[in-house]
Amino acid sequence: MKNLNLKSVNSLAITSLPTNRHHGILRGLRKNKSIIILQPDKGNGVVILDREIYKNSFLEIINDKSKFKSVDKDPTITREVKLQRKLRSNDKLDDETYKLIFPRGSQPARFYGLPKLRKPRSPNEPPPFRLIVSSIKAYNYNLAKYLCTLLNPVIPNDYITKDFCFPL
Secondary structure, three states: OOOOOHHHOOOEOOOOOOOHHHHHHHHHHHOOOOEEEEOOOOOOOEEEEEHHHHHHHHHHHHOOOOOOOOOOOOOHHHHHHHHHHHHHHOOOOOHHHHHHHOOOOOOOOEEEEEEOOOOOOOOOOOOOEEEEEEOOOOOOHHHHHHHHHHHHHHOOHHHOOOOOOOOO
C-alpha cells in the first residue's frame, strides 16, 4: 500500500459486499489528507481522488460567473432572522408547528460533488461531477420539511422522487 501512486488511482470498486478488510483499508486511506474518498454518482463503490484535483475541479465550477456570484458577507444569519420575524408575526401557526419550523443555529448550505464515473473521459482527465447542495441545517430546512409533509398527499406520485421528502 505504501507504493501506491495516488495520482494514477481513479477509483477502487468493491464488487462484493464490503468486508472488514475493505473497511480497514478505507480507514487507513482516510488518514491520508492528500486524497478524498467519495461514493460514485450512480451505483455502489468507492472513488479515491487526489484532493487537489477535486478542489481544482470545484474551483473551476464555482468561478463560472454565469452560474455563481460572489457575496461579501454570509447571508445565512440575516435570512434566519427574517424568517424568524415572519414566523413570529404569523398568528395562524399553532405552538407545536411554530417550534418545529422555527430556525435556530442555521448554517450555510453545503456544496459537494459526486464523480460521474460512467461519463467518457480521457485517462488523465478528472471525472465530471454531479453537484449536490445539501440544505441540512440551513435556515429554511425545517420549514421545507414541514411544507413537504403538507404537499406530499396532494402531489401525484409521478412527480416525486424518492429523495424528495423526509419524515419529520
